[in-house]
Amino acid sequence: MLEVLKLTHTYGDQIALDDVSFEVGDRELVSIVGKSGCGKSTLLRAIAGLVSPTAGEVRLSGRAVNGVPDDLAVVFQDYSRSLLPWMSVRDNVVFPLRRRGLDRAARRKAAAAALDEVGLADAGGKYPWQLSGGMQQRVAIARALAYRPTLLLMDEPFGSVDAQTREDLEDLLLQVRAASDMTIMLVTHDIDESVYVSDRILVMGRAPGRLIGDLAVGLPSQRDRIETRELPEFVHLRSEVGRLVRDAGATAA
Numbered sequence: 001m002l003e004v005l006k007l008t009h010t011y012g013d014q015i016a017l018d019d020v021s022f023e024v025g026d027r028e029l030v031s032i033v034g035k036s037g038c039g040k041s042t043l044l045r046a047i048a049g050l051v052s053p054t055a056g057e058v059r060l061s062g063r064a065v066n067g068v069p070d071d072l073a074v075v076f077q078d079y080s081r082s083l084l085p086w087m088s089v090r091d092n093v094v095f096p097l098r099r100r101g102l103d104r105a106a107r108r109k110a111a112a113a114a115l116d117e118v119g120l121a122d123a124g125g126k127y128p129w130q131l132s133g134g135m136q137q138r139v140a141i142a143r144a145l146a147y148r149p150t151l152l153l154m155d156e157p158f159g160s161v162d163a164q165t166r167e168d169l170e171d172l173l174l175q176v177r178a179a180s181d182m183t184i185m186l187v188t189h190d191i192d193e194s195v196y197v198s199d200r201i202l203v204m205g206r207a208p209g210r211l212i213g214d215l216a217v218g219l220p221s222q223r224d225r226i227e228t229r230e231l232p233e234f235v236h237l238r239s240e241v242g243r244l245v246r247d248a249g250a251t252a253a
C-alpha cells in the first residue's frame with residue numbers, strides 16, 4: 001500500500017535521507033527506529049506529503065504523493081500543540097471530519113465512537129487542558145481513528161508521557177490496530193516499544209540517513225506487556241535492534 005522509492009532529502013548541504021527504499025503492506029504496523037538526527041521525522045514528513053523529497057518518490061495505494069493525501073492521519077508527539085485548546089474534546093475530534101464530507105450527525109457519531117474506543121466516552125464536553133497528558137494523547141489518537149485513514153503516521157506519539165501512561169498507550173495502539181484496517185507507521189526512540197507493538201522494524205543509520213535494517217517481528221499478535229517482554233524472541237530481537245542502532249553512528253540518541 002505504501003512504496004518509498006529511492007528517497008533522498010537534503011536540507012541545504014546536509015543529507016537527511018539517502019536513497020531510502022522500502023514497501024509497507026496493507027495493515028502492517030511498522031516502526032522506524034534510529035538515533036536522534038538519522039532522518040526519521042523527515043522520512044515520515046515525506047510520506048505525509050509535508051516535505052517534497054529532493055529525489056525519489058513516495059507512492060500510496062499506487063498514486064504518487066505530491067501533497068498531503070486525503071486518506072492519511074498523523075499523530076505527533078506534542079499533543080498540546082496539535083489539539084485546539086479553545087475547542088471541546090468532541091469538537092477537536094469532529095473538526096477534521098469535514099474533509100471527509102460527512103454531515104454533522106455522522107461527524108458527531110464517528111467522534112463519539114472514536115472517543116469510546118480510546119476510553120474517553122465521557123470526556124467529549126471537556127477541553128483538552130482539563131485532561132492529563134496521556135488523556136490528551138488519547139484524544140489525538142481518537143481524532144485520527146475517527147478520520148478512518150488508510151495510513152496512520154505516528155511521530156514519537158508517546159514521547160511526552162510518563163512510563164506507565166506510555167505502556168497504557170502502547171496497549172491502546174495494539175487494541176485499535178486489531179479493530180481496524182489501518183496501516184500504521186510509528187517513529188520511536190524506544191526499542192522496547194518498537195518490538196512490543198510492531199510487525200516489522202526499520203532501523204535507520206545516521207549521517208546520512210539510510211536504512212540499515214529491516215526486521216520482521218515474529219511475536220504472536222496477542223501481546224501482553226509483561227509476558228511478551230519475557231519471551232526469548234522478544235529479548236533476542238530487542239538486542240538485535242539495539243546493536244544495530246548502537247553501531248550505526250557515534251552520536252548519542
Ligand SMILES: Nc1ncnc2c1ncn2[C@@H]1O[C@H](COP(=O)(O)OP(=O)(O)OP(=O)(O)O)[C@@H](O)[C@H]1O
Pocket residue numbers: 011014015016034035036037038039040041042043
Ligand atoms: N527543517 C530543517 N532544516 C534544516 N535541517 C533539518 C531540518 N529538519 C531536520 N534537519 C536535519 O536533518 C537531519 C534529520 O533530522 P530529522 O528530524 O528527520 O531526524 P530524526 O531522526 O527524526 O531526529 P530526532 O529523533 O531527534 O527527532 C538532522 O541532522 C536535522 O538537523
